[in-house]
Amino acid sequence: MTTFVDRVELHVVAGNGGHxxxxxxxxxxxxxxxxDGGDGGRGGSVTLVVDSGVTTLLEYHHRPHRKAGNGKPGAGGNRTGAHGEDLVLPVPDGTVVLTPDxxxxxxxxxEGTAFVAGQGGRGGLGNAALASPRRKAPGFALLGEPGEERDIVLELKTVADVALVGFPSAGKSSLISVLSAARPKIADYPFTTLVPNLGxxxxxxxxxxxxDVPGLIPGASEGKGLGLDFLRHVERCSVLVHVLDCATLESDRDPLSDLDTIEEELARYGGLDDRPRLVVLNKTDIPDGQELADLVRPELAARGLPAFEVSAVSRKGLRExxxxxxxxxxxxxxxxxxxTPTRIVITPRAVNETGFTVRPEGEGFFRVRGEKPERWVRQTDFTNEEAVGYLADRLNRLGVETELLRAGAREGDGVxxxxxxxxxxxxxxxxxxxxAEMLGRRGEDHRMNQLRPAVQRRRDREARRRDGADREFEEFSPFD
Structure with a gap:
């Protein structure tokens, strides 16, 4: 059963804003x-946060689809809808977020570094917020925006100071077990270590x-063996340590050839040339291993590589x-x-910047792109003529019609x-x-218009009643 995962594809869906x-x-x-219509609540966002207590991406391997809560719609009485619940996803330290490309x-x-992977949608404004001196009783409200939905890739790159690299069964796991309190799996067969171990x-x-990076073999930079799955764990390390097996039983291998092979794979992978190197001649507690270490030490010194003869069994050379x-x-x-402290750079908007673009596409067709126009379109209920007219007013005030005319648009062209x-x-x-011509006087509630005659009639009756009472008082005054 898989217990360590360092690369997953995640599908995140932020919450929709309430209407x-x-x-x-x-x-x-x-x-x-x-x-008195209230605004809709904001949709919940999906946020990745570094948590030191998390060491693997296994949870997202089993559950790759994650969704935040939706915002609630507004209600009468100026009641704002509840905000959607944010979804916080803990990830290990050293996680890289990428697009599928x-x-x-x-x-x-x-610890605590955060990234918003999916932004929740804005809640729509209620008609109380849309009221103005010219639009005293809007008969429409804005729709909530949909939440951001996208696929992302999470890759874990181990954050460590020193990386132990070498062929399978070179003794890397044994070495880290005696240098630290880590307890990796140790056995006498290749590829015992299938996941990076930290100590x-x-x-x-x-x-x-x-x-302790799992064993590398020729072609690892091209994905052979465990290859690229674990070469990326070397990227963040400050020092590289070549663990060379001085007691190998394979006739076609020796410490120097192993060193050259691993260095070639690291060079092909790229980005590691500036890291300082040390060489560990391991298993020197074996007589043949000590003899081989004595033979290769002059060559390592000629290459300028510090070499240390160690033995994980006898603890020889570990302190040095x-x-x-x-x-x-x-x-x-x-x-x-x-x-350096983070500086917030505020870039003012250019005077002639419209915030949108108009681009002709073929004969008689134009496309408008921009944050505001596209957001306003998403918020519009096209089944409500008054809402459509409100959208037209907003686009005109922004200057969309002027830009379309400047771009050569004519009546009847597609936009x-x-x-x-x-x-x-x-x-x-x-x-x-x-x-305006299509919708007439927008912003007036016809139900309220129907109430005006009844209100006026009631006021007239009250006026007549007061007028009759005044005449009766004049006729029967005791002071006559």
Whole structure:
């Protein structure tokens, strides 16, 4: 059964925003209460957060589809809908977020680092928020926006100071088990280690982490063996340690050829040329192993590679190795650039920037793209003529009609707002100014218009009653 997963494809769906409410206040003896529809709630977002207690992406391997909560619709009485519940997904330290095409979206390193993988949709405005001096009683509300939906790829790259690399059965797992408190699986057959193991080593005042990378073979950079699945775990390490088997039983292998093969695979993988190298001549507790270590040491010195003769069984040379690694890690940490505080750069909008584009596509067809026009289209209820007229007014105020005329659009040409998948297409009619001629006097509630004659009649009766009482008082005054 799989217990370690370092690459998954995740499908995230943010919550939809709740629809706004179109409502008119009703109360006894108050027929003209006015609009009181509340706004819809915001949809929940999907956020990835680094959690030090998580070490694998196994949970998302079994459940690759994740969805946040939807916002609730608004209600009468100016009641705003509840916001959708945000979905927080914990991921291991060192998780890289990519698109299916390989584009890096975020590199999550450090406890608490967060990335919003799916943004929740905005809630629609109710008719109370849409009221204005010219539109006193809107008979419509805006729809909530759909939440962001997309596929992402999560890749885990181990965050460690030192990486142990070498052929299968070179003794990397045994070495990390004696250097630290890690307890990896150890056996006398190749590819015993199928997942990276991490161990914490203390050498004097320096504390650093060591990663045992599963065994590499020729062609690993092309995906052979465990290949690319675990070569990426070497990327974040500051120091590379070649663990060479000095007691191998294979006649076609020796420490130097193993070193050359692994270096060739690292070079093909790329991006690791600047990392300092150390060489560990392992299994020197065996007589043949010690003889082979003595033979290759001069060649390693000629290449400028520090070499340490160690034995995981007898603990030979481990102290010297741990302090040498601590020194290299200290240098690497000191060479890192100092962290600078994050600065927020505010870029003002250009004076002539419209916020949208108009592009001709073929004969008699134009496409409008832009954040505002596309968002307004998503929020419009096209079954409500008043809402469509409100959209036309907004587009005209933004200058869409002017830009269409400048681009050469004529009456009857097709105009699409949005992309190919979710565009709204209509015929261009420049003579209609914001739909005013089509819809007449928008913003007036006909139900309220029907109430006005009854209200006036009641007021007339009250006036006549007061007038009759005044005449009766004059006729029967005791002061005559």
């Amino acid at each position: 706004g409410c179109a409502s008119v206040h009703r109360e006894k003896f108050k027929p003209l209460g006015g609009p 390989g584009e890096v979206l975020a590199d999550l390193v450090g 914490v080593v203390t050498a004097g005042e320096t504390v650093y982490t060591v990663a 190795l741990s302090f040498a690694l601590a020194e290299q890690v200290g240098r690497a940490r000191a060479a890192r650039p100092a962290e 699409a707002i949005g992309g190919d998948d979710d565009a709204v297409v209509f015929d261009f009619e420049p003579s209609v100014s914001g739909g």
